Amino acid sequence: MTATATVTGLETRGLAKAFGGVRAVDGADVTFHHGKVNALIGPNGSGKTTFFNCVTGMIKPDTGTVTYDGRDITGKAPHRIARAGIGRSFQLCRIFPRMTVLENVLAAVRPPSVPLLLASARHKGDIDRARELLTRVGIEHLESVEARDLSYGQQKLLELAGVLMADPETIMLDEPAGGVNPALIDRIAGLVRSLNAEGRTFIVVEHNMDLVMSLSDHVVVFDRGRPICEGPPSVVQNDPRVLEAYLGI
Template sequence: MTTEDTSSLAAESLSKSFGGVRAVDDATVRFVPGKINAIIGPNGSGKTTFLNCVTGMIRPDSGRVSLRGKEITRASPDRIVRLGLGRSFQACRIFPRMTVTENLLVPVRNRSVRTLLGKAHDDATVRRAQLWLQRLGIDHLHGVEARDLSFGQQKLLELGGVLMSEPEIVILDEPAGGVNPSLIRWISALIQELNAEGRTFVVVEHNMELVMTLSDHVVVFDRGRPIASGTPAEVQADPRVLEAYLGV
């Protein structure tokens, strides 16, 4: 079996409808392991619904999702996290009344609810949280409640929570959305560093400049299914992509 078969994330013939709307339509996607993959497409093209199916947030009507060659189609989101797939969301999922450090400790999913509520974490876990905060550049905010952070800082905090589970594959849903250009450059550099360390990334993003400069492999969605894939240069030159975005 090839490396891609055993180490990558893949979806085969994935479909999901809501009433009469077919949000994901027989979508087959294989992400390239060890690379920065991107998903782009016009608004309403099915990108987020596709991700929700892949990460166990919703159940697809049909099709199959696999991770390292093993099916995870009906696994719970927590189970998928434990298998090495982490994800951020368009709207930051943080605990606003918890401190920055506490927010990083909560996503460590191998703890029981009682342990989480009791804040009984071992020193190694707390130290790991501190190291991630340093790397994200927000360690000086460790004792600040998350609701008092800027939107960009909240994005970094959510990413820190994802990284605390030590995922092999990281899915980022619009990491540059609502973020200033300086922070976009910071996030882009961090993604590249983490990728160089061996993590595979899947980035869903509307910022085309970021996608084209950051990504190794791009998948273009339209009307619920991938219509093109390849390097940024290949995708930019594909007439199907121009038609999807410009209607020409």
């Protein structure tokens, strides 16, 4: 991965998505910056995951634009957005439960031919890289275990390894600490910090406020489908609009 000199990475302008009469994302203007750990927070139902899905091509927005490095990626297919340099994880881990840990990581780049890949010396580079990433996230000793036999936290680490296999410049994580024990939360936080130090940008949706405030450089707060506040953690956590959205005070 080559770090970019561009400050602004991902931008949305007027982004909107409705489901029936519910405007899940409502004219959202958001900017996330390259080289930073950005967080997207807000109460349940504030539109964070729908926003992620619109950005990454899982669903098409009704109106508005998504640009990345100045390129319009609005409504593009997920594989095209991935090729543009954006990887993502999901609230509920998307893994192949009956495939091994190693096979899952390889499937991130060669899904149709994993068995052939494992049997072929021509793809040794891919296999070596997959093993390096398993070591990086700390589950290399589980490479032959079926993914369904991992703990939920280990599945989160496996999903992250799969995201990294595609070598994205920007990584979008949807609740990486959800359902994970404190020791694995610390490991995930350490991975985000080290990967960010190497030049990768992060956009993280998370409800664990201690993690958000300790990890993030820039925080965007959503309420009712649009941003109501943004800035460094020290500013955001004391903003009265944020306290009202979360606590009703």
